[in-house]
Amino acid sequence: MQRVTITLDDGLIEEIDRFMSTRQYATRSEAVRDLLRAGLAESSEGAAGPAADGDRACVAALVYVFDHDRRDLANRLTHAHHDHHDMSLATTHVHLNSDQCLEVALLRGKAGEIRHFADHLTAERGVRHGRLVVVPLDEAEASAPAQHHHD
Numbered sequence: 001m002q003r004v005t006i007t008l009d010d011g012l013i014e015e016i017d018r019f020m021s022t023r024q025y026a027t028r029s030e031a032v033r034d035l036l037r038a039g040l041a042e043s044s045e046g047a048a049g050p051a052a053d054g055d056r057a058c059v060a061a062l063v064y065v066f067d068h069d070r071r072d073l074a075n076r077l078t079h080a081h082h083d084h085h086d087m088s089l090a091t092t093h094v095h096l097n098s099d100q101c102l103e104v105a106l107l108r109g110k111a112g113e114i115r116h117f118a119d120h121l122t123a124e125r126g127v128r129h130g131r132l133v134v135v136p137l138d139e140a141e142a143s144a145p146a147q148h149h150h151d
Contacts, residue, residue, distance in 0.1 A: 054112025057137040059089075062105040062118045062130070069099055070126030077121060081105065084117050100128075111136065 008016075016031055025031040068074050081088055087109035094102045105121075107114050111134055122130025 054110060054115075056111045057109070058111045058114060058134050059137060060107045060111075060114045060118070060132055060134045062107060062114075062121065062132050063102070064122055064130040065096065065100055065102050065128045066124070067099055067126040067128075068101045073124060073126040074101075076124060077103070077127075080117070080121055084113075087114060087117065 016028060016035075019025075019035070020028065020031045023031070025034075066073055066077065081091060087107045089106040089108050091106070092104045096102055107117070114134065115132065118130070118132040121127060122132075
């Protein structure tokens with residue numbers, strides 16, 4: 001077993017401590033190991049799911065929270081979206097409080113490109129709680145026009 005040192009903000013430590021208390025963990029290390037395993041398993045399931053084929057057409061929702069006061073972060077996120085405008089269908093931006101914003105980006109394109117874009121955005125320092133939901137499209141859905149009418 002190896003020892004790893006990480007820095008966590010006070011709010012996250014409080015959440016881990018509540019998690020520990022609820023689940024009756026004896027140590028933070030045990031709780032963090034289980035949380036990491038769960039996160040890695042979820043990440044692996046997403047990568048191994050139906051949209052794992054990087055060339056497969058899909059739609060996706062990328063949801064993330066970020067600190068808009070973090071140095072130039074909002075500009076970097078905006079530029080990233082502009083650099084990938086071809087896959088962007090819509091973005092919703094919500095102010096959660098004086099510091100935090102939530103964005104939901106609806107994307108369409110190849111699964112591998114969307115996953116790469118999502119990984120890039122959620123890895124930015126100051127982005128928290130990033131989650132990507134990928135929905136694979138069959139050939140008919142992938143070739144259908146983006147706009148349609150409901151009866």
